[in-house]
Amino acid sequence: MTDAPHIPLRFTHRPIAEIEARSQTFAEQMATRRTVRDFASTPVPRAAIEAVLRTACSAPSGANQQPWHFVAISDPAVKQQIRTAAEAEEYEFYVNKRAGKQWLRDLAHLGTDHHKPFLETAPWLIVVFGARYGIDTNGERIKHYYTPESVGIAMGMLIAAVHQAGLASLTHTPAPMKFLNEILSRPENESPYLILVVGYPAENCQVPAITRKPATETTSFIE
Ligand SMILES: Cc1cc2nc3c(=O)[nH]c(=O)nc-3n(C[C@H](O)[C@H](O)[C@H](O)COP(=O)(O)O)c2cc1C
Numbered sequence: 001m002t003d004a005p006h007i008p009l010r011f012t013h014r015p016i017a018e019i020e021a022r023s024q025t026f027a028e029q030m031a032t033r034r035t036v037r038d039f040a041s042t043p044v045p046r047a048a049i050e051a052v053l054r055t056a057c058s059a060p061s062g063a064n065q066q067p068w069h070f071v072a073i074s075d076p077a078v079k080q081q082i083r084t085a086a087e088a089e090e091y092e093f094y095v096n097k098r099a100g101k102q103w104l105r106d107l108a109h110l111g112t113d114h115h116k117p118f119l120e121t122a123p124w125l126i127v128v129f130g131a132r133y134g135i136d137t138n139g140e141r142i143k144h145y146y147t148p149e150s151v152g153i154a155m156g157m158l159i160a161a162v163h164q165a166g167l168a169s170l171t172h173t174p175a176p177m178k179f180l181n182e183i184l185s186r187p188e189n190e191s192p193y194l195i196l197v198v199g200y201p202a203e204n205c206q207v208p209a210i211t212r213k214p215a216t217e218t219t220s221f222i223e
Helices: 016-031 046-057 076-094 101-110 147-165 179-184
Strands: 068-073 124-131 133-135 141-143 168-172 190-199
Touching: 016 147, 046 068, 046 124, 046 147, 068 076, 068 147, 076 124, 076 179, 124 147, 124 179, 147 168, 147 190, 179 190
Parallel strands: none
Antiparallel strands: 068 124, 124 190, 133 141, 168 190
C-alpha cells in the first residue's frame, strides 16, 4: 500500500447461509429478465430513472475514470428524431442487407426488423456514450483506460437495476450510431454504445421463445 489516502470500507459481514440465500434469490430474479421490444406508453417518473442511473454510475472503471455519459430522454420530439434516424440505419441493415446474409440468418429467430416503434412508445430512452479519451480544462487530451470494459460493466449494472426496479428494457444498437452524437449534441471524444429503452412492457407482450445455455456450459471451476 502507498500513502494515498484511504477510508474504512463500508461492508456488511453476513453468515454464509445468508450469502447463499441472497445470491440464489438474486440469480432467480435476474433469470426472469427478458429483452422487451413491445413497450407500453405508461409514464415512468424521472426519479426512478435517476436512481437506476445512480447504480450505473457506481460501476467500477479503469483508473476510476468513469468514462461514460448517459443521456436520459423522455422528450417526444427527440425520441421521434432518434426513431427516424435509427430506422433509416436499420432499413439499410435489414432491407438492403448491409448486415450480410449470415448476420441476418443469426437474427432471424428473434423476429426483429427495421421497424422500431418502441423508440417513441417507451417513456424513456437512455443513450450510453463511452469517452474514448477525456479533455482537461486546458483542452488537453486525458488518456482513458479500458473504456469499452468500463462502459459494458456500467451497462450491465444499469440493466440489472432496471429489472430489479420492476421495469423492462431493450438493449438497442442500430449501426452505425453516430447520429446520436448529432441529435444529442455529444462531443467528438464520446462514442455511442447503445440505446437502453426503458419502460413497462405492453399488455400481453410476447418475447422470442429462445433458451439460454445452462450456466454449467459457459462456466468452469478450478478448485
Ligand atoms: C450488445 C447488445 C446489442 C443488442 N442489440 C439489439 C438490437 O439492436 N435490437 C434488438 O432487438 N435486440 C438487441 N439486443 C438484445 C438481444 O437480442 C437479446 O439480449 C438476446 O436475444 C437475448 O434475449 P434476452 O435478453 O431476452 O435474454 C442486443 C443485446 C446486446 C447485449
